[in-house]
Amino acid sequence: MSSATEGGAAGRNLKEKIADLTNKGVPADVVRDLDEARTLGNWSLHDGLAFSYEEVDDVASLIQEAVLIVYVQPEQRAALRAARQQRRDRARTGA
Numbered sequence: 001m002s003s004a005t006e007g008g009a010a011g012r013n014l015k016e017k018i019a020d021l022t023n024k025g026v027p028a029d030v031v032r033d034l035d036e037a038r039t040l041g042n043w044s045l046h047d048g049l050a051f052s053y054e055e056v057d058d059v060a061s062l063i064q065e066a067v068l069i070v071y072v073q074p075e076q077r078a079a080l081r082a083a084r085q086q087r088r089d090r091a092r093t094g095a
Contacts, residue, residue, distance in 0.1 A: 008024050009021050009023075009024060014038055015035065015038060018031060018034045018035050018038060019031065019035070021034070021066075021070065024070070026066070026069055026070060027069070030062075030065060030066055030069060033062040033065075033066075034062060034063070034066050036059075036062070037059045037062050037063060040055070040059055041059075
């Protein structure tokens with residue numbers, strides 16, 4: 001993925017790119033959760049805060065959900081659309 005965009009999101013930094021995901025159809029609560037994950041990461045990296053296994057596991061789950069919504073589901077929907085179109089095309093040509 002290019003450094004200019006992540007999942008088609010625009011912004012100068014990660015915070016802006018996460019916020020822009022709402023414009024890409026990502027539910028607002030998922031965007032809020034991703035921003036929370038970003039904040040926790042910043043606290044860990046920049047402030048040296050340590051988080052419990054449960055907290056880190058929670059954040060990993062949030063990120064997995066976002067990946068599913070931003071990357072996996074659109075590809076799945078595109079594949080289903082293509083399959084429907086192929087079936088229609090075969091039905092029209094009798095093949």
